[in-house]
Amino acid sequence: MDKEEAFYKEIIRDSAIKLEALKRRIHLIGSFRLLVVLMAAFSLWLFRDESWSLRLLVLLACAVVFILLMIYHNRLFARKEYHDKLQKCCMDELSALNYDFSSFADGSEFIDRDHAFSLDLDLFGPRSLFQSLNRTVTARGRQILASWLRNPMLEKRLIENRQKAVLELSHKIRLCLHFRVKGTIAASEMSDCSAGLGLLAKKSRPIRSSLVQKILMTTVPVVWALLIFATAMNWIGATWLTIWFVVSLFLANMKAKEIARLCNLVNHAEQLFQSYAGLMQLLEKQDFETEELKAISTTLKDDHEYASVAIGRLSKIINALDQRFSLAGLILNLLYLRDVRHAVKLGQWAEDHVAAADRWMEALSQFDALVSLGGFAFNHPDYIYPTITEHYFCLQGEELGHPLMKRENCVTNPVDIPCSPRFIIITGANMAGKSTYLRTVGVNYLLALCGLPVFAKQLAVSPASLVTSLRTTDSLVGNESYFFAELKRLKMIIDHLKSGEKLFIILDEILKGTNSVDRQKGSIALIRQLIALGGCGIVATHDLSIGSLADENPEAVVNGCFESEIKEGELSFAYKLGDGIARNMNACFLMKKMGIVME
Numbered sequence: 195m196d197k198e199e200a201f202y203k204e205i206i207r208d209s210a211i212k213l214e215a216l217k218r219r220i221h222l223i224g225s226f227r228l229l230v231v232l233m234a235a236f237s238l239w240l241f242r243d244e245s246w247s248l249r250l251l252v253l254l255a256c257a258v259v260f261i262l263l264m265i266y267h268n269r270l271f272a273r274k275e276y277h278d279k280l281q282k283c284c285m286d287e288l289s290a291l292n293y294d295f296s297s298f299a300d301g302s303e304f305i306d307r308d309h310a311f312s313l314d315l316d317l318f319g320p321r322s323l324f325q326s327l328n329r330t331v332t333a334r335g336r337q338i339l340a341s342w343l344r345n346p347m348l349e350k351r352l353i354e355n356r357q358k359a360v361l362e363l364s365h366k367i368r369l370c371l372h373f374r375v376k377g378t379i380a381a382s383e384m385s386d387c388s389a390g391l392g393l394l395a396k397k398s399r400p401i402r403s404s405l406v407q408k409i410l411m412t413t414v415p416v417v418w419a420l421l422i423f424a425t426a427m428n429w430i431g432a433t434w435l436t437i438w439f440v441v442s443l444f445l446a447n448m449k450a451k452e453i454a455r456l457c458n459l460v461n462h463a464e465q466l467f468q469s470y471a472g473l474m475q476l477l478e479k480q481d482f483e484t485e486e487l488k489a490i491s492t493t494l495k496d497d498h499e500y501a502s503v504a505i506g507r508l509s510k511i512i513n514a515l516d517q518r519f520s521l522a523g524l525i526l527n528l529l530y531l532r533d534v535r536h537a538v539k540l541g542q543w544a545e546d547h548v549a550a551a552d553r554w555m556e557a558l559s560q561f562d563a564l565v566s567l568g569g570f571a572f573n574h575p576d577y578i579y580p581t582i583t584e585h586y587f588c589l590q591g592e593e594l595g596h597p598l599m600k601r602e603n604c605v606t607n608p609v610d611i612p613c614s615p616r617f618i619i620i621t622g623a624n625m626a627g628k629s630t631y632l633r634t635v636g637v638n639y640l641l642a643l644c645g646l647p648v649f650a651k652q653l654a655v656s657p658a659s660l661v662t663s664l665r666t667t668d669s670l671v672g673n674e675s676y677f678f679a680e681l682k683r684l685k686m687i688i689d690h691l692k693s694g695e696k697l698f699i700i701l702d703e704i705l706k707g708t709n710s711v712d713r714q715k716g717s718i719a720l721i722r723q724l725i726a727l728g729g730c731g732i733v734a735t736h737d738l739s740i741g742s743l744a745d746e747n748p749e750a751v752v753n754g755c756f757e758s759e760i761k762e763g764e765l766s767f768a769y770k771l772g773d774g775i776a777r778n779m780n781a782c783f784l785m786k787k788m789g790i791v792m793e
Contacts, residue, residue: 198572198575202284213281216277223267224267227260227267230260233256276375301318314636315633323597327566330563334555346660355485361579363565414442439528446528452537487561494557567645577597592650619733631771639698660697717740756771
């Protein structure tokens, strides 16, 4: 990972240099602004005996210069914020390269104890696979990423298309970083506005469809112009202006409740939509090569108007409505019914674009999730993209390792399930590596179905539904025992196989919740049934007698083991998968070592 570490460090150094330059400019512009204010005050004193027109001209000139400096200052500050976020983003990636993922959301809200494999494979929660992958900046993007992990693809074509998209994004890591930084500038978490836009289309129609409102929007400013002109020419008295002020006040607030309800749907969302527009514009400009990324870009390029332009216009409309209680907003509302005009524009926008907006938001969120996958591939250049096969079943690989284990501590192992039905029975001593091996195979299998590179030297995979039973738990709330919970999971597996579904099954210590005799009989009977139904998978057990199934059915059952050794009173593990049934057990040795008396 030296290349990737150097890449992030280079960006951090470049950003630090740019930040120092920007800070100096911002300080300089701040000094200039103060100088302009002082010059304006001095000019008023210097020209105190001159005409008001000259003093107003000087003040206007100072105001123009001040506004221009303010605009430039805001641009400099936006660039500073960008490089601050970029620097933080790269620092987080450096930590991730050292297996510290604490800066990223862990997806604890997606934990589901009844899911087919997510709890067993530590998919969500602290130090989970999701946390190691997640770089999303939108709430919907995070949901999509979680959905991809919980429901991996089962079609060869879809998996290979995803592999190509992930590979392309891993080569466009600067685009991915730019997307992430732009997405986090507006807020720490961007909301999903699709539901609000749907309501917007319904709520805005009454204001838009009123013919009376259309007439009034034309009449009110015209009458104001005529009355002001007539009063200035002394054709009428100021009383008429007072009367029309009262009338205008009534007309301007006639639809106040409807406008307030409409504004509540998108209240203060101007910056949010502006951020969405910026992200969409970023993708619209890209010339992607792979099918999945092209589809996202095409979705954002509407036949009539680009998504970024439409969403940007929505942002401006919302901003105008948010300013309706400012002094300028109140005055303009009286003069030409400003609030109603913008409410009508909002309604018109909803009618024209709300259907397409759902597609735009979904496309943007999908890219957001893909950025996480592309970043994972970039951070692991030594991982390989597995070969996807169509026939059931194939899982053959060399030197598989767990992606969440530090490389220097990770011992790699092979896996070989070339056909169906086939089960590998793993036996071994306590702490020898059986459970870690099961999770290693399961996680890499899942990564392969998600179109991601895997921690292996070589891997061939055929897609099938993954089902595990590694850490079944009881439920006090559901009045469900540990043993019953395990039986439910095993019955689910049997039912799916009977229905003809293709499964890859990983089991650890079958029937842990019952006595040894029942466990042995039940485990052997279960594996026989799984074989009869054409199942494939890996089963880890302490019960050496289950290994006898290989003698009974050598085509369908293969034994593997993890051994331990006791040398000079110390226990050691190789964590390497060997052939056959385990010969050494260590429970009694460990109990003696810990001071537990053994007869």
